[in-house]
Each structure stands twice: as structure tokens, then as C-alpha cells.
Amino acid sequence: MASMRNGRAWWPWVTVLVAVAVVLVLGVVTFAPLTGEGGLQIAANRAQLTGGFLLAAAVPLILALRWARHHSRELATQTVPSPETLSRAKDMLAELVAEQWKDEARLRSLDDPDPIPVRWRTPAPGEHTPAIMDHPGLIDPVAGAIGHGLWWTASSADIAAIITRFRRTRRRRLVILGGPGTGKTTLALQLLLHLLATRPQHHDEPVPVLLPIAGWDTERFPRLHDWMTDQLLGGYPALRGAGFGEQVVRALAARGHLLPVLDGLDELPVSAHTVVIGALNRSLGGADQLILTSRTAEFTDAVTRAGDVITSAAVLEPRPLDAGTAADYLATCLPPEPGPHWQHALATLRCSPPPGQRPPGHPATALADVTATPLGLWLLRTVYLTPGADPGPLTDPACFPTAADLQAHLFDQLVPALIATRPPSSNPAEPPRPRRRRDPVKVRQWLEYLAHHLTHQPAPTGAGTGTRDLAWWRLAVTTQAVTPATRLAIALLTTAFGLTAGLAVGLAVGPAVGLGAGFAGGLGAGFAGGLGAGLLLSCVAGSWAQDRPGYADLRVRQRATELLRELAAALGIGLGIGLGIGLGAGLALGVEVGLGTGLAGGLGVGLTSGLAFGLGAGLTWWAETPAHGRRAQTPMGNWRADRTLNLFRAINNGLAAGLGAGLAGGLLGGLAEGPRFGLAFGAGAGLAFGIAGGIAGGFALGDHRAWLAYLVATHRLALSRCLPYRLMPFLDDCHRLGLLRAVGPIYQFRHAELHDHLAATYRPPG
Known part of the structure; x- marks a missing residue:
């Protein structure tokens, strides 16, 4: 089975070879008619047409290359993970989760000076009508054997005792209930940290992972395990690295190697409560474990509507602090x-x-x-x-x-x-402090806007309105920031950038070809590249708001082997594509300058441009590949990673396209107009066109453009005085102050009651 799948992994590359052949045929068809009397009479025009053909052909070939790489890797990884691979993945995930939530517990001061001693107990028989807890014998075999009900008391100040009792239950499932502000999430976090701390003595236990259940879209992910796979791949990039991938994470979720700690059932729309209760019971197998938190009233209503409780789950409720x-x-x-x-x-x-x-x-x-x-x-x-x-x-x-x-x-x-x-400080040895001093009045106004906006925006699951989750990449879609006017502004700015690049290139090549010719060629090529890229950007900008964040890891240390492997693969493919394009260009040039010279020039153009594009593609592939040992995603780290990816991809593509187009333009210009004038003129025009189009193309053709949508949204909101221009540093400071909490790559207000209070006191600016 594995060999057959590995064989299937080559089929996408056959598609690329077919695409190269199609481009070659199109080149011959395009240039062959030009040999007659009605053909082009000026070699420079022929060179420009050839260059335009090469650049136009490069776009679909690059897209085919990206598609082939993605699908070949997907097919190659569809093998059954070995026990050793699953064990390594569990160990790495446990380290990432422990580090993530230790930092968050420190920011929340959960143990400073000691945990608040909240007392918890299981509900007495008949206390809730209908019952909210399963039969005692399905929860604790001892309680069922002696015919007594389940009675369980505990304290947040003695988490070890709670964990000991939890491990004795039949299936290790627990529902933590309580009213607003009673410490449900805190208890869940304490349990998670203690389970991880004692994991060396219980190495076969599943890894606890805390997730906000409000993000579970049961229509898209009917099974809990599929949704957990999606969340883990997004929140822990190292799981997408070499040796792991989606199949390994899916196996961890499906085979009981994960303990989902699902926080905030009550934060889902009321219409979704019943659906989630049913989906949980259908998803949980005999050995699957679970910890779930919810407000008591919402959970009681949910099980009443569903006509069922969480199978084999004990229930804990808090007692008021005396x-x-x-x-x-x-x-x-x-x-x-x-x-x-x-x-x-x-x-x-x-x-x-x-x-x-x-x-x-x-x-x-x-x-x-x-x-x-x-x-x-x-x-x-x-x-x-x-x-x-x-x-x-x-x-x-x-x-x-x-x-x-x-x-x-x-x-x-x-x-x-x-x-x-909490005065500002950047000293890591001190307790977490904000990075800069903030104006309390403005902080309050901006947080009120965010609370009000989250309360009234459409829910991420598509059911109802309102959410507790502040995902920075959703700000553009929930504020409808990308408008037709925004797209027009993007097109104009990109065109202006192309003219600027052309002006700079014109100044550079002016001494060799004359200022007039240098400016004419540079500005013309820059305008053409900028305008074309601007139109492309304006067309695709509407989809930016739907993108999720991407990832880029630029650390060369301990990743040199991966870098060489990606570069070798990309350069080989780029040179192969360049060879195909070069043959077509050589046949076309041979009509004007002779077959031998034309083939030499065409192959030179194809191979140099293929080398440049292959180099750029290899660097991008390497940057997008997560590295092992990476920390779990935080909102700030997630934002920075996507920003790095977008900037690196744009600069890398701009340099690669500029180098490739410059070399191609120089060779074509030299063949058409001679080495003195044509080489400098063609190289300059190609460089201006390539840089302008390549940088914008890096923004347009990528898979993750969330940072670009964030820029549009935050600038629009800052102009209306709703939020600061530098939103993420502001949210990071609020997190360090203790006003927000981080759950993976999203922020939430420290308490739901704080969220509701700020939303209720919001007043529009001015």
C-alpha cells in the first residue's frame, strides 16, 4: 500500500511535464507564423514579444509547480504512522502544550501566592431535574458495585487529589460547571498542567490539549477528532513539519492519544448546544477521555434539549467561597x-x-x-x-x-x-510587563470597541451572532474592510510602486544607454509590471479576508539539510521548465538570428530564468516548512509568522523575478540590438518589470494573505478612531497587563463578565 501511494505521488509532476509541453507547443504556434512577409520586421519587437511570452508562460507554470508540490507531498504522506512516530509526536506535543500553558498560568498569576481554594463537589441525587450526570456505575465502577451514588468533593488548592480521583474513573471524563466567574476555566487549566507534570509516571496517557469549544463548527467537522486535527495543525506548526503532518495528527486524535479539554460550551449559540452534546457522544469511543467546562444553566438546558448527558462523565460544581x-x-x-x-x-x-x-x-x-x-x-x-x-x-x-x-x-x-x-519593561527576568506605557482612557475606549464588536459580529461557526474569540485574521471580514475603494487604492499604489522601481532602474542603466532611453525603458517596463500586478492584486484582494495565517521559519541553524533538499528539488524543476521554455524561445529567435544563435540564446534565457525562479521557489518552500521544537502558537507569534511569510515571499519573489527577467531581457536585448545598447537596455527593462511584478505577485499568488487583510482593516479602524494603528502590539500589552488571555493563536478577555461589561459601556467615537 505504501509503495502504491508513493508511486501516486509522482502523478502531479507528470502534470507539470504536460504543462511544459503545452507551453512549448504554444510557443511554436505563436512564433512560427512570424516567418512570413507579414512577420515582425524589427528584431527588438521580436525580442519584446518573446520576453512577454516567457513571463506570461511562467505564471501558469509556477502555479502548476505549486500545485504539484502540494499534492505530491499530500499523497506521499498518506501512509499509516508507525508507533514510534506517534510516540515522538506525543512527546513533542506534550512539551509544547506544557510550555504554552505554563507561560499563560504565569501571566494569569494563578499560583501567586497560592491558587484560590474553591471547593467542588458532584451534584447530589435529585439536585438537578433532569439529571445532568450519567449513571454512577458508568462513571466509577466502585460506586456502581456497592450500589451507592457517586459523591466526589475536591478543592482547587489540592489538584493532585482531583487528578487521582479522575484517573480512577472508568473513562476519565469530567464536566466542570459553575456560574459566571467561579473558576471553571482555571480548574481546567490546573488539571491540564498537573496531568502534563505527572506524565513521566504515566507515559501512556493521552496528551491534554485545551481548546475553546466555541470554535467547533459541527457542520464542517461532524466528528470531534477531525476538528481537533484542524486545530492542532493550526496551533502547533511543528506538527506540520517533516516526519509528522496531517496523517500523524489525525491518528493521534482518532486513536485516543489526546485528551480534549474543551472550554466554554456556554459560549456557543443556544441553538448549537444540543448539536454539540450529540456530536460529542457520537465522537467519543470507549477509551476516549474528555474534560468540558460550561455554565451550569446553559449545560442543564443543553442536556434537557438533547435528552442525553455526556456519557460516563462525572460532574463537578463549585461551592461559593465563604x-x-x-x-x-x-x-x-x-x-x-x-x-x-x-x-x-x-x-x-x-x-x-x-x-x-x-x-x-x-x-x-x-x-x-x-x-x-x-x-x-x-x-x-x-x-x-x-x-x-x-x-x-x-x-x-x-x-x-x-x-x-x-x-x-x-x-x-x-x-x-x-x-x-505594571510599568513597562522588556527584562525577561521580571514578571510579565507591557512593552510601553499606555493611556488608560484610550485603552478603555479601544477595549470597549473590541468587546462591542465581538458581541455583535457573526459567530465564526455561522450560527447566530457574537463570539468571545478575538482572532486577528478575522478582523477584516467582520468589519468588511476590503471594499471596492480599497481595491482601487491597492491597484494605484502598486502601479506607483512599479513606476518608482522603473525610475530607479532607469537611473541605473542611464549611463550605458542614455538617460532618455534608460528612463523610457525603465518607466515603461515598471509601469507595465506595476499596472499588471496592481490589477491582479485588486482582483484577489477580496479573498484576503478569508485566508488563515501562514507560517515562515527563517532559522538556518539546524535546518541546512532541509534548505539544501528544497533548493535541489526546486532548482531541478525550475531548470527543467526553463529548458522547455528555452527551446520554444530558441526556435522563435532562430528565424531572425539563425537557428544556432537562436537556440543558444533561447536556452540561455530559459535556463537562467528557470534557475532564478527555482531558487526563489526553493527558498519559499523551505521558509514555509515548520521546524521541530517550535513553540506553540501565540496570537503575537502567529501574527508575526504570517507577516514574515508575506514579506519574505514578496521580497524573495521580487528578487527572483527581477533576476530572471533581467537576465532574460539582457540576453534578448543583446541578441536583438547588440551587446552595447541592447544588453543594458533589455536587462534594465526586464529588471524593472520583474521586480514590480514579482513583489506584487508574491502578495497575490500566495496561500496566506491574512496579514495584508489585517493591514487594511486596522488602518481603516484607526482612521475612524476605533482602534490603534499598531493593534497587535496593543493587544500584546493588554495580555501582559492581565486584561486579555491567550488560547492558542486567539485572544479572549480575561473574564466573560469583563467582556460583557465593556461591551455594555461602549460609546462610538466622537
Whole structure:
């Protein structure tokens, strides 16, 4: 089977050879009629026509080459992965996931000074109607054997105990429920990190991978494993590297080597809840594991509508933090001697009556209700546990009569408090800090716009509106940034760039051919290349907003072998294509200058241009191939990688096209007009045309143009004062401040409640 597939991998290259033959025939058909009396009489015109033919033929041949390379690799990798390959892929993925979420936990200060001790338990029998948890015997064989229900208590301060109990369950499936801000995602992240930390003692266990379930489009990916494969290939580029690829990742997902930690079922549209419950149960085999988080009300409604629960999954729900526990946690965050004002506030909090027994106007009512959740504790700690902060108003019912009033106040003060307490720094030895000082007013305005925009934009899954996920590459499509006016501006700018390139080339070749001839040739060729490329860019710009980010790895160290392999393959193919084109051009030139001279010149043109294009293609292929050991994708790293890919591809293609067209133009011009004038003139015109068309072609013909769409969107939004020009550095600073969290290559607001508060307070600029 493997040999047959490897044989099939050569079929795309047969297609390329057929394309070369077709181009050769077209060349003969094009130039043969010119031998009669009505043919071209001036050799320069013949040379220009030949050059135009070569450049026009290069575009479909390059596209055929890209297609052949992609499909041959796809066919060659359709083999059954060996156990050793799967083991190596698991080990590498575990390292990437651990490094990714250790950094994120550090940014979220989850262990500073200790985890918030949230108490969790399984629901008691009859507590929920209908039941939200499966039969106890399907979850824990011991509970089923003795005829008792499943009763499970745990604390976020003792993750090891939760993991021990989780490993004893029959299929290791867990649903984490709770209200807003109760620590569901935090517990899931703690479980993931502990599973990875203890993996050396449990090497055969699956690798936990945290994914936002709101991104699961069940129409496109009916099976959970297919969606996970797509997400892992996008979020962990090293899995696309040599030796792995889609087939290996698909095998990891399908054979139970991954533990999906799916966060935020409640963030899906209500209409999708039932569909996802059914899709999960259909996707999970007997040995498949799962951790799922959701708000309690949304999950209860989902299982009610679906008429089914998550098979064999235990359920944990949080208990509210009591006032004493909250006061003890705040005390550990304060200095050993916090001062009289804080001592009074903590004493008042500890003495507050239990919920439901607090009389109206009690000093600690609002404070105790807010600190009953991890979100409230985090807000209070961030805003008030700072030097000079006065906690007196926290226990004054006149200032904050209700918990809603106090929480709204904390949200309003969050941005300036974080900016004041986390000054900019680029020292990696310090805790994460923003890169530059930000204006709190502008930060609040820009975040309000983003929250409002995410709340009202179409959902990525196509069902309903609104999302929690801020994917930078979707900004262009959700703001409809690429308009007809934008396309016209792109065409004009590209044409202007072509004229600039032509002007520079004209100045360079002017001393050899005369300034007039140099400017005429350079500007003419630059205008032609720029205009053609501008029209091409304006045509394809409409699809930029639909592209996903790409990847480019330009590190030569430890990748020299890959570079040589890609260059050898691309140069061989480029020279083969150049040979075919050169023969056709040589036959055409032979009519004017003699068969021998024409063939020599045509082959020289074809081989030099093929060498240049092959060199450019090989470098691009090598840059797009991920390297092992690469970090997991972060939003900033994902954006930089796509920017690098687009710029490298444009510059590389511009240099390759300029070199190839310059050499071809010089040879043709030398044959047509002589070495003194024609060589310099033809080389200059070809260089101007090639650079202008090649750079723009690098932007137009690539598979990933998300960065270009991002540029259009951010400049339009900056002009309307909705967002800053340099959006990604701004979002990176907000992440470092703790206002945003990163989940793979996307951002989310630190808490859904913060997202909703900012969206509700948004006011359009001006």
C-alpha cells in the first residue's frame, strides 16, 4: 500500500511535464507564423514579444509547480504512522502544550501566592431535574458495585487529589460547571498542567490539549477528532513539519492519544448546544477521555434539549467561597502587617452573616457577595491591594449598597489599576510587563470597541451572532474592510510602486544607454509590471479576508539539510521548465538570428530564468516548512509568522523575478540590438518589470494573505478612531497587563463578565 501511494505521488509532476509541453507547443504556434512577409520586421519587437511570452508562460507554470508540490507531498504522506512516530509526536506535543500553558498560568498569576481554594463537589441525587450526570456505575465502577451514588468533593488548592480521583474513573471524563466567574476555566487549566507534570509516571496517557469549544463548527467537522486535527495543525506548526503532518495528527486524535479539554460550551449559540452534546457522544469511543467546562444553566438546558448527558462523565460544581475563606486568601496577598484599614475590612468580612441572613445595610454585604467567586477576589485584589489604596469604602453601604454596584466599580477601575501597578519593561527576568506605557482612557475606549464588536459580529461557526474569540485574521471580514475603494487604492499604489522601481532602474542603466532611453525603458517596463500586478492584486484582494495565517521559519541553524533538499528539488524543476521554455524561445529567435544563435540564446534565457525562479521557489518552500521544537502558537507569534511569510515571499519573489527577467531581457536585448545598447537596455527593462511584478505577485499568488487583510482593516479602524494603528502590539500589552488571555493563536478577555461589561459601556467615537 505504501509503495502504491508513493508511486501516486509522482502523478502531479507528470502534470507539470504536460504543462511544459503545452507551453512549448504554444510557443511554436505563436512564433512560427512570424516567418512570413507579414512577420515582425524589427528584431527588438521580436525580442519584446518573446520576453512577454516567457513571463506570461511562467505564471501558469509556477502555479502548476505549486500545485504539484502540494499534492505530491499530500499523497506521499498518506501512509499509516508507525508507533514510534506517534510516540515522538506525543512527546513533542506534550512539551509544547506544557510550555504554552505554563507561560499563560504565569501571566494569569494563578499560583501567586497560592491558587484560590474553591471547593467542588458532584451534584447530589435529585439536585438537578433532569439529571445532568450519567449513571454512577458508568462513571466509577466502585460506586456502581456497592450500589451507592457517586459523591466526589475536591478543592482547587489540592489538584493532585482531583487528578487521582479522575484517573480512577472508568473513562476519565469530567464536566466542570459553575456560574459566571467561579473558576471553571482555571480548574481546567490546573488539571491540564498537573496531568502534563505527572506524565513521566504515566507515559501512556493521552496528551491534554485545551481548546475553546466555541470554535467547533459541527457542520464542517461532524466528528470531534477531525476538528481537533484542524486545530492542532493550526496551533502547533511543528506538527506540520517533516516526519509528522496531517496523517500523524489525525491518528493521534482518532486513536485516543489526546485528551480534549474543551472550554466554554456556554459560549456557543443556544441553538448549537444540543448539536454539540450529540456530536460529542457520537465522537467519543470507549477509551476516549474528555474534560468540558460550561455554565451550569446553559449545560442543564443543553442536556434537557438533547435528552442525553455526556456519557460516563462525572460532574463537578463549585461551592461559593465563604467569607472567612475569602478573608484568609486576601490576607495572604497582603503584607504580614497590612495596616489598620485592611485589618478592619478583613475583620468585618469575617464577621459577615451567611448568605440569606445578612440584614439590609450590613457593612460587609456587598464585599462578601463579591468575594464569593474567584472573579470577585481577583478584581478586589487587583484594584485595592495596591500601595496607597484605601479599603474603607468596601465596607460602607453608602458607597456600594449592592454587590452589583461594587463589581461595576471594580471593573471601571481595573484598567487604570493594572496600568499603574505594571510599568513597562522588556527584562525577561521580571514578571510579565507591557512593552510601553499606555493611556488608560484610550485603552478603555479601544477595549470597549473590541468587546462591542465581538458581541455583535457573526459567530465564526455561522450560527447566530457574537463570539468571545478575538482572532486577528478575522478582523477584516467582520468589519468588511476590503471594499471596492480599497481595491482601487491597492491597484494605484502598486502601479506607483512599479513606476518608482522603473525610475530607479532607469537611473541605473542611464549611463550605458542614455538617460532618455534608460528612463523610457525603465518607466515603461515598471509601469507595465506595476499596472499588471496592481490589477491582479485588486482582483484577489477580496479573498484576503478569508485566508488563515501562514507560517515562515527563517532559522538556518539546524535546518541546512532541509534548505539544501528544497533548493535541489526546486532548482531541478525550475531548470527543467526553463529548458522547455528555452527551446520554444530558441526556435522563435532562430528565424531572425539563425537557428544556432537562436537556440543558444533561447536556452540561455530559459535556463537562467528557470534557475532564478527555482531558487526563489526553493527558498519559499523551505521558509514555509515548520521546524521541530517550535513553540506553540501565540496570537503575537502567529501574527508575526504570517507577516514574515508575506514579506519574505514578496521580497524573495521580487528578487527572483527581477533576476530572471533581467537576465532574460539582457540576453534578448543583446541578441536583438547588440551587446552595447541592447544588453543594458533589455536587462534594465526586464529588471524593472520583474521586480514590480514579482513583489506584487508574491502578495497575490500566495496561500496566506491574512496579514495584508489585517493591514487594511486596522488602518481603516484607526482612521475612524476605533482602534490603534499598531493593534497587535496593543493587544500584546493588554495580555501582559492581565486584561486579555491567550488560547492558542486567539485572544479572549480575561473574564466573560469583563467582556460583557465593556461591551455594555461602549460609546462610538466622537
